[in-house]
Amino acid sequence: METQKRRYLMAKAATEMFKLNPEYLSMDQRQQVELQVERLLQLQRAIINSPEAAGVTVSPEQLSQAWDSCLAQFDCETSFVESLEKQGLDRDGLRSAIYDELLCELVMERVSVDIPPLAIEQARRYYDSHRQEFARDAIWQMSQILITVNNDYPENHRKAVLKRICQVRHLGQRQDFAQLALQYSECPSALERGFLGWCEQSKLFPEIAAVLPTLAVEQLSEPIETELGFHIVRWHQYKPAKNASFEQALPILQQRHDERARKYLQKQWLNRLLAYQ
Structure with missing residues (x-):
């Protein structure tokens, strides 16, 4: 064997x-x-x-x-x-x-079952000096239709793209958005019928992030221009920015402590074991 x-x-x-x-x-x-x-x-x-x-x-x-x-x-x-x-x-x-x-x-x-307990005061000091690790940006669950601007192709010049995206938005007033995304969008999300999932506000194009708060849930935006081209977006759910309290962060700190302690105990045991080989 x-x-x-x-x-x-x-x-x-x-x-x-x-x-x-x-x-x-x-x-x-x-x-x-x-x-x-x-x-x-x-x-x-x-x-x-x-x-x-x-x-x-x-x-x-x-x-x-x-x-x-x-x-x-x-x-x-x-x-x-x-x-x-x-x-x-x-x-x-x-x-x-x-x-x-x-x-x-x-x-x-x-060999790593005897993990020492987490020192709460030490955990609190870490939390106080690393609060950014326990903060979450506002997130939007959203979908989009994107038509890109590419001056190498006449049909994708800015003026032509703006006209086309406006026509798609007009269709969106009475037709299924998901089907329109599948048909017209040039974003990879077209394969998911335009669905982007949860998106952090700080990672969105600023032009899109500025428009989202002005929209009602499921409302189609006007065409939004970014460096990629023109977008039509809508949001389905929203979660505001959140800062976890120490009590909320404690399970994460405990898990990190346990993982580090377990690896340390295992490494020490292996070093002793191999020293006698």
């Missing part, structure tokens, strides 16, 4: 490092991936053979869930099997490699 595990880690490392399957790696990339695989194998052996791994097991449910997650990345089981064969893997080999990977994760969780 050692060869199977190595092939699994090779495929995984190649994908994570270069977004390529191993067969497409250059010589230099392959050397980097092989070096990473050796590190991973060394870590896995050390973790699995550590005293802390005693009594730790991967449940059938955990293994099945991880297996299904791998399978879900493919259109069908046939494609999954073909991919395994290309990497020189079989089902038993992959299952064994996944088991060891999950086992290492469980051991790492075990």
Whole structure:
């Protein structure tokens, strides 16, 4: 199974490092991936053979869930099997490699369970000096139709575009906006029938941000000119700017603390473990 595990880690490392399957790696990339695989194998052996791994097991449910997650990345089981064969893997080999990977994760969780509590006063000081991290700009859920100005094409000169966008707005008074966006808009959102989702006010074109507060919900704007061209916009929902209080920010601070502390404990444990290898 050692060869199977190595092939699994090779495929995984190649994908994570270069977004390529191993067969497409250059010589230099392959050397980097092989070096990473050796590190991973060394870590896995050390973790699995550590005293802390005693009594730790991967449940059938955990293994099945991880297996299904791998399978879900493919259109069908046939494609999954073909991919395994290309990497020189079989089902038993992959299952064994996944088991060891999950086992290492469980051991790492075990050695980092004793996280020290978050010091509230320290958290408050951080919050007070980083309030901008816990502030949210006003956001608008909106849609648009955009026709761009491009002087390289006569039909996209400013005057022609303004005439066309005015005609589209007129149609919008009695026709479905979503269908008009699909038909006329040159924004990528046309594929979503003009829907842009939630947009931060500070990231909108200033010309659009200035108009939105003047519109009633679902009301079509007049054509708005920006550096791209002419837009017709409408908004569906609005949420004002918000500054989270310390109490509201505390769960986020707690989560950050836990993540940092967990990584620190795991790193310290691994350093001690590898020092005796």
